[in-house]
Structures are given as C-alpha cells and as structure tokens.
Amino acid sequence: MASSSLSGLFSSSPSLKPSKNLSVKALSAQPTRGDSFSFPHTSKPTQLPLTLSRSVARDISHTDAAAKKELIKDPDALWKRYLDWLYQQKDLGLYLDVSRVGFTDEFVVDMEHRFKAAFKAMEELEKGSIANPDEGRMVGHYWLRNSSLVPKPTLKTLIENTLDSICSFADDIISGKIKPPSSPPEGRFTQILSVGIGGSALGPQFVAEALAPDNPPLKIRFIDNTDPAGIDHQIAQLGPELASTLVIVISKSGGTPETRNGLLEVQKAFRDAGLNFAKQGVAITQENSLLDNTARIEGWLARFPMYDWVGGRTSVMSAVGLLPAALQGIDIREMLAGAAIMDEATRTTSLKNNPAALLAMCWYWASDGVGSKDMVILPYKDSLLLFSRYLQQLVMESLGKEFDLDGNTVNQGLTVYGNKGSTDQHAYIQQLREGVHNFFATFIEVLRDRPPGHDWELEPGVTCGDYLFGMLQGTRSALYANGRESISVTIEEVTPRSVGAIIALYERAVGLYASLVNINAYHQPGVEAGKKAAAEVLALQKRVLSVLNEASCKDPVEPLTLDEIADRCHAPEEIEMIYKIIAHMSANDRVLIAEGSCGSPRSVKVYLGECSVDDMFA
C-alpha cells in the first residue's frame, strides 16, 4: 500500500468538516472519558452554546455538505487518494476503498492514537479477558475459527470436537445414513425447519441466502417469530414433507419465548400428522438450558452445544450457523478459513493495513463518533440481500448503548439499513442523493457476475452484469458528487470463504469501534425491558381471564365493563392495556361482546363464551 499522505487533497477546504463538533447532538454525546477525542479543525467546541438551535445545526450541515462537494473538482487528487488508501487482502481477493470518506490526515493521526487502546483491548479479549464485564463473560467468537487461540485446552477440544461432529452428522443426514423414522428404506431428510430468533436466526438466514446451492441436499425454512400465521405458513409449505423434515431448534439461552412457542407449534403439527418429533428434532443450545434438558429428556435425534463465551449475534460460526450450512451442502471449513484469514488481517495494529480498523475509523468520522449518520449497506448482488439485516443486529445490538464503560450516559449507536443494488436505486436512492443528509453508504461489490462460461452479451459489448456494475459505480459517483460519503468493499466472488471473511471483517470492526467510543459491545441490557413488559402483559391477560371466568360462571352470566374488569383485577391504571387485551381476544373469538363494540371502549361489556368451573386462570 502506498503512503498515507493526504497533503493537498483538502487544501482548498481546511475546514472540511467544520460542523463535526458543532451539532448539539455531537456536543452532548461525545465520549466523556478523560482522553476524549477532538476533531482537528474545530474551534473549541465547549465554547459553543449548548442550545444551538436545530435550524442552525441544519445550516451547518448544509455547509458541511457543500464543503465536501469541492472534493470532486480535482480528479487527480481523488485518484491519488484512492490509490493511497486502497486496502487489499490478496488471499481473500478482498478490497476496501475508503477514499470516498472525507477524513483528513489530522483526523487519521488522532485516530491512530485512539486505536492503540482499541487494539490493546482486542488483544486482551482474544486472550480471554472478561471483555463483557456486565455479564462477567469472555468473548470468544474468534476462537471458533482458530482454536489454537483459546486460553483453555478444554475449550480447544470442545471446539474441534463440535466441528467434527457437525460435519459427520451432516454427512450422515445427507447420505441417508440417518433417516427420518417414517420414511421408506431409500428415504432421507429433504428439508430443514430452523426455529430460532435474533442471533439464532439471522446468521443462518444470511448464510443460506448467500451460499446455498440451487439444489441443496436439504432445503431450509425458518420460523423466527411467534406469529401463528407465519408458523402455519411454513408448516403448510412443508406439507407431506414434514415427515422428512429435520427440525433444528436454536437458542443460546434455551428459554427465548418466541423460540419455545415455535417449537411447541411445530411439535403440535408433528402430533397432528402422527409423526414422532423427537426422532426429527435437533437442539443447538447451552448445556443444561431448558431446551437442552427438554431435548435430552425427550430423546431428540441430536444436540449440539452453544457456548457461554459466544454471543448470539456473533454465533454464526458456531453450531448455530455451521450445522444448517453444512446440511445445505455449504463448505463450512471454507467459511471458517475465510474468517480466520480476515481475523489475522484485522489483528495488525497498523491502522492503514487493518481493514476493520479502517471501517471503524470511517464510521467514527462519518457519524461523528456518536451515530449522527446512518450506515446504508448496499450489496450489488442478490445473494447478499440479507447482509444488512444480519448487520442490523451485529451493529445495532452491539453499539446501541445508553451508558459507556465508565457509567456515563452516552446513548451510542449506529443505525444500519439497506437491501441491495440496483433494486434500491428505484426506491430510496433519490432521498440519499438529494434529500436529508443523514447517512453514509457502504457498497458491497462482487466482481464475478456469473460462473465462468455462462455469460453472454445482451447488447454489443455489454452483459447484464455490466449493467449491475455500472449502476453501482454510477450511484457511488452520483452520491459523492453531492457530498455523500461512501465505503466500498469488493470481493471477487460470493463463496463460503468470502462470506466468512466479510462476517469476520464486520465483527472486528464493531469490536474496535466499541472501544473507540468506550462501550461494552457484548451485552444487550436494553432488550430485557421489552421482554419484561411483554411478560407483564401476559400476566395481566391471565388476571383478566380469571375475572371474566368468574363473572361468566354466574347465573345469569355477568358481562363486565372495562372499568369493572380493571377494578376486579386491582389494576385501574392498566385500563388501556386491558382494553387492548379484550380487543385482541375478541378479534380471535376468545371473548364475547355483550354490548357495544370494540371500537367504542366505554360502551363495551364482555363475557366468556364458556365458563370453566375450576378457575384455571387463577
């Protein structure tokens, strides 16, 4: 790689990022540690009025965009910047271009200093430090692809044995050595139904979409929600093939309600079809979790471990992602190899030669280190459609934090969205180019359009893939011309190796960025609030049913108003929630309306169609 000199490039706009520390958001949410970072060209942010109005902040942001537009006036300088900053990983055929992000050389110098601490923290993490202090856990997803790094020999054996057992189980299923119980002698498993949510679904979904062959040995479907209609749809689509479906239930904790519900629904479908679920069920979970115990007691076909030291959103290279992938005929050892190469490449402490550090630096620059701009992910390849969805959890659950590691309120985060190009060009790129300037883009480019020997020219000298290429380059240029920054990640082909590599690239970038902004990337305390509130709603529903049951058992039946129900539940403050519970149950024929209609809550009087003599809801 050539030298990092940027001199001259920004000489016409020394205040290229004049607004970086001027916005109210940036001022209030800058990292608050003693070694706090300041952008080079700004003048004493603390002297600025904290009450800077929105309109002023907006004007500044327009000035900022205008300043960036000047960059494109000098194509030679831009070419030089491209060459100076182009990163290449030869073994992976992966390139990273950050030239269309407008960071300055002063910023880079300052970041190099900050990265020292981030690299150190990452080194400690890989050695087995308690990198997730709130949960008192090690963070070991890097060990999954290089078990020699593991701090304890027992874990090394565990990782290697698990990988071997995944491969041999998948071989046995694919070859028909392990058969579905009700199949004829030549029968074999044909379908996978994967039940899981969050990190127990997004990785397997992304990998399947990216890498499954057109005719995989087993086709995969997902139940990743507690939506009964969605579950019914998946089961209905399987039809008679339910008899040859391998159901993989994935949950690190083994107690996630949506996954439990999915399992119960699928087990019911098996019972209804006269099938023995246990002989077709596989569990991937932590040892001794509720799911693990259920699978063991019921004698499921197989169980694979999840580890305490691998987070759900970084679990795609554990059994969570590897087993479904192997069953679809995807070369999982190649995925691991790609990730291992990228892990090695992102271990270097030379910022310019570390693609993950370059990404983290660009995110910091583009979003002021406070998430002030969103990250739009645009893969120009249909098979990578789910990458942005996968990254949403990886990035947003890792970085979206209220407090930093020192307990300061920081409300950090980085919003991720996107689908694919060129499709999105016909949807929202209009706004990206001309509308509110609240994002930076990441283009994912794949050089190989089609397998060799399949291409043809749909007009003289031009293939279909040339159009896709042109659309990507055109959008990149058009965005940049209007002051919109972008990163480009280029891979030669979508292969298990390159997919493993880009997953590893973003995992590392998230970890480094988290250090830069001093947060714990490996916990998710905010998720609990919603789960707790949902449990409270269901508990209230049980009380409502109990009250209604009692009134409905009277002779004559006593229909109740919402006020009466709330009163008898001793929850007058919950009347709105009680109304919503009643409306939901009424829509599902589980309560009857004696008077009024659900549309006018005050008029409503409710009772149960049938009373239960033993008050089962009490």
Ligand SMILES: O=P(O)(O)OC[C@H]1O[C@H](O)[C@H](O)[C@@H](O)[C@@H]1O
């Ligand atoms: O794998 P599980 O334990 O079922 O967890 C599934 C998901 O649940 C939670 O909501 C967490 O926030 C996610 O990080 C996790 O991936």
